[in-house]
Amino acid sequence: MSMDIADSAAATATAEAAAPAPTPLLRTLGDADAAVCTDGFCAVPAAEAVTQPEAATQTGADK
Amino acid sequence: MKIEIWSDVVCPWCYIGKRRLEHALGEFEHADEVEIAWRSFQLNPDTPPGTAVPTSEYLVQRFGPQASQMTGRVAALGREEGLDLDFDAALTVNTLDAHRLLHLAADQGVGDAAKERLLRAHFTEGADLSDPETLVRLAGEAGVDSDRAREVLAGTEYADAVRADIELAQAFGATGVPFFVIDRKYGISGAQPAEAFLQALRTAYAEETQDRGAPTR
Numbered sequence: 001m002s003m004d005i006a007d008s009a010a011a012t013a014t015a016e017a018a019a020p021a022p023t024p025l026l027r028t029l030g031d032a033d034a035a036v037c038t039d040g041f042c043a044v045p046a047a048e049a050v051t052q053p054e055a056a057t058q059t060g061a062d063k
Numbered sequence: 064m065k066i067e068i069w070s071d072v073v074c075p076w077c078y079i080g081k082r083r084l085e086h087a088l089g090e091f092e093h094a095d096e097v098e099i100a101w102r103s104f105q106l107n108p109d110t111p112p113g114t115a116v117p118t119s120e121y122l123v124q125r126f127g128p129q130a131s132q133m134t135g136r137v138a139a140l141g142r143e144e145g146l147d148l149d150f151d152a153a154l155t156v157n158t159l160d161a162h163r164l165l166h167l168a169a170d171q172g173v174g175d176a177a178k179e180r181l182l183r184a185h186f187t188e189g190a191d192l193s194d195p196e197t198l199v200r201l202a203g204e205a206g207v208d209s210d211r212a213r214e215v216l217a218g219t220e221y222a223d224a225v226r227a228d229i230e231l232a233q234a235f236g237a238t239g240v241p242f243f244v245i246d247r248k249y250g251i252s253g254a255q256p257a258e259a260f261l262q263a264l265r266t267a268y269a270e271e272t273q274d275r276g277a278p279t280r
Contacts (some may be wrong), residue, residue: 025234025236025248026236026247027248028249029263029267030252031255031256034252034255035076035111036072036241036242036253037074037253
């Protein structure tokens with residue numbers, strides 16, 4: 001599998017174990033579950049997976 | 064209001080997200096105050112430079128028989144945005160050179176046109192974005208000086224800028240692309256529906272205006 005953002009970040013974190021964990025810098029707007037590419041292609045969520053409960057990580061207030 | 068967009072030219076959701084954001088901006092009351100800056104991200108940085116693999120083959124290797132079902136679904140969503148995503152024609156390549164050229168295009172004031180041209184070339188025309196002359200031609204069609212494009216592609220210019228973009232995305236906690244950042248304060252992940260983009264733009268604008276103490280229009 002090619003390296004995606006999360007993998008890159010993980011690799012960086014491993015290489016620089018002494019570095020402090022990054023603090024979230026941004027306030028999230030929009031739907032946190034919207035489709036993103038992470039690995040060269042973007043798997044489309046199955047229809048039943050699209051209707052999920054409110055995302056626990058949602059920090060935006062614009063729902 | 065500045066919107067920075069991390070994306071790759073071989074990312075179908077990035078193309079779909081671009082269209083949806085454009086639709087949202089078409090409805091946004093303050094679109095004339097919006098500046099767009101394209102940021103680089105490479106989904107396949109390990110792909111050997113100078114090689115082009117049919118995307119259909121690449122996806123079958125990656126995902127197995129369900130690959131065609133996946134591309135079919137994304138292509139259908141693309142059609143809803145007026146995009147012709149031809150995964151049978153597309154070629155998977157290392158996009159570092161394409162991103163270096165996009166930085167040149169931005170410096171020449173045609174970043175958005177170049178981004179659109181490369182996305183269409185990859186997804187609709189089956190262009191080989193690892194081929195320098197193809198990149199020069201496409202950049203030229205977007206308004207980039209061709210001699211300058213050849214000069215950049217012959218060296219390593221803008222490679223540092225590409226790396227810096229990717230590192231910044233990681234610092235912002237991006238988990239995939241497209242990834243949108245407004246005024247370095249608000250993050251929006253993914254190809255949101257146009258309505259969600261519009262709502263996010265209005266929220267960000269209202270809060271920024273309130274912070275500056277100016278009345279909203």
